Amino acid sequence: MDRHRIPRTKELEFGGVLGTAVLIFLMPATVFCLLLTCRTEQASLFNLPLPLPSLRSLWNPQDFAVVLAWIGLQAVLSVLPMGKLTEGIALRDKSRLQYRINGSHAMGLSALLVGAGLAAGLRLSYIYDHFLQLAFSASLVAFGLSVLLYLKALLAPETALAPGGNSGNPIYDFFMGHELNPRLGGFDLKFFCELRPGLLGWALINMAMLVKETELRGSPSLAMILVNAFQLLYVVDAFWHEEAVLTTMDITHDGFGFMLAFGDLAWVPFLYSLQAYFLVTHPQQLSLPMAGGIILLNGMGYSIFRSANSQKNTFRRNPANPNVAGLRTIPTATGRRLLVSGWWGFVRHPNYLGDLIMAFAWSLPCGLTHILPYFYILYFTALLVHREARDERQCLRKYGLAWQEYCRRVPYRIFPYLY
Numbered sequence: 291m292d293r294h295r296i297p298r299t300k301e302l303e304f305g306g307v308l309g310t311a312v313l314i315f316l317m318p319a320t321v322f323c324l325l326l327t328c329r330t331e332q333a334s335l336f337n338l339p340l341p342l343p344s345l346r347s348l349w350n351p352q353d354f355a356v357v358l359a360w361i362g363l364q365a366v367l368s369v370l371p372m373g374k375l376t377e378g379i380a381l382r383d384k385s386r387l388q389y390r391i392n393g394s395h396a397m398g399l400s401a402l403l404v405g406a407g408l409a410a411g412l413r414l415s416y417i418y419d420h421f422l423q424l425a426f427s428a429s430l431v432a433f434g435l436s437v438l439l440y441l442k443a444l445l446a447p448e449t450a451l452a453p454g455g456n457s458g459n460p461i462y463d464f465f466m467g468h469e470l471n472p473r474l475g476g477f478d479l480k481f482f483c484e485l486r487p488g489l490l491g492w493a494l495i496n497m498a499m500l501v502k503e504t505e506l507r508g509s510p511s512l513a514m515i516l517v518n519a520f521q522l523l524y525v526v527d528a529f530w531h532e533e534a535v536l537t538t539m540d541i542t543h544d545g546f547g548f549m550l551a552f553g554d555l556a557w558v559p560f561l562y563s564l565q566a567y568f569l570v571t572h573p574q575q576l577s578l579p580m581a582g583g584i585i586l587l588n589g590m591g592y593s594i595f596r597s598a599n600s601q602k603n604t605f606r607r608n609p610a611n612p613n614v615a616g617l618r619t620i621p622t623a624t625g626r627r628l629l630v631s632g633w634w635g636f637v638r639h640p641n642y643l644g645d646l647i648m649a650f651a652w653s654l655p656c657g658l659t660h661i662l663p664y665f666y667i668l669y670f671t672a673l674l675v676h677r678e679a680r681d682e683r684q685c686l687r688k689y690g691l692a693w694q695e696y697c698r699r700v701p702y703r704i705f706p707y708l709y
């Protein structure tokens with residue numbers, strides 16, 4: 291028997307086959323319910339039934355072409371010989387895949403191209419006017435891609451399958467992703483989708499909302515400027531530290547299937563921009579002291595998020611680095627050590643804590659009258675609590691007693707003294 295074969299996935303996540311079957315419908319339904327609610331005057335989650343548009347009004351070949359052109363442009367930028375080539379973590383057969391890290395270049399070039407388009411008369415507010423149709427097209431692309439990925443995985447060697455998406459049940463594996471790192475030649479489909487079209491698309495959509503608000507009311511509001519600035523900082527940070535994506539669970543453990551394809555191409559760009567979308571039709575007055583407080587909160591969240599992530603990444607890359615060499619650690623049987631002081635001695639997921647504080651700061655400019663703009667922090671809390679539990683299970687399997695010792699010494703998972 292090939293010792294590099296990926297064993298069958300025994301512990302099913304997300305409620306198993308039934309749970310993932312529901313999520314395949316629930317994820318797109320959530321996107322459209324929230325976008326439709328956002329368009330109504332009350333923008334209330336309790337104002338049912340929603341005015342449902344016909345499927346025909348959602349389908350627009352031109353918008354489908356816009357989505358494909360955006361993804362195509364990002365694909366071209368991602369293969370340009372700029373930036374460095376780096377290796378991912380060792381796979382089961384000890385081989386390593388190569389990745390081109392040129393996200394910052396792609397972001398700069400995208401900004402130049404959008405700027406040139408605007409100078410040539412491109413109307414960015416088209417994105418607001420066709421938002422539902424664009425979201426529908428992006429969802430179709432994500433569905434189509436997921437089907438192709440699943441079919442491709444059926445032809446892949448068993449050693450290429452994902453540890454988390456190899457249950458043998460087609461629905462479960464379609465959702466979780468059957469193949470770990472599907473590639474077309476040297477083009478890595480999952481690595482490309484993780485950041486490029488969706489995250490840059492999110493920043494572009496936010497900017498389109500700002501332009502639309504300016505068209506409607508003469509100038510952008512302070513609330514809209516803050517939401518744009520905070521979220522742009524987050525996107526720029528992700529591209530600046532693009533290499534760190536290679537060690538995330540998404541790349542190392544999860545396959546590439548519906549969960550990530552829909553998440554990357556539809557959920558992130560169209561739902562993470564919900565606050566900016568909301569502000570176009572529900573303007574908010576923000577006093578300067580209030581804005582100052584929100585900026586401070588976002589700054590605090592960002593500095594925890596960034597320094598915690600950097601501390602761990604530096605430690606994993608070079609434990610002798612003077613910035614981390616003085617931190618206390620626990621040895622593990624694998625030879626790797628676990629940090630027990632610094633940020634990672636404060637709570638077990640300080641990076642999630644910082645991320646959640648920022649998420650709160652992104653919602654506050656939308657005022658306190660509606661729940662809708664707080665969807666992001668509610669969903670994100672659920673996502674990170676669930677992600678944390680998944681990570682804990684994997685770390686316990688990896689590090690055994692050393693992990694138990696870490697949990698004893700650092701008892702709180704995300705929120706100090708609470709959780």
Ligand code: NDP
Binds near residue numbers: 538540606634696
């Ligand atoms: P993490 O960066 O939190 O990594 C978890 C891994 O870190 C563990 O598996 C373990 O791996 C290592 N580790 C855990 N504890 C220690 C310790 N004490 N000392 C040293 N190493 C330790 O994982 P994520 O991929 O979940 O998160 C990365 C970032 O992305 C976070 O900031 C998160 O908030 C963000 N994120 C954002 C999302 C969004 O939609 N905006 C979605 C998901 C994540 P090992 O020991 O093998 O190195």
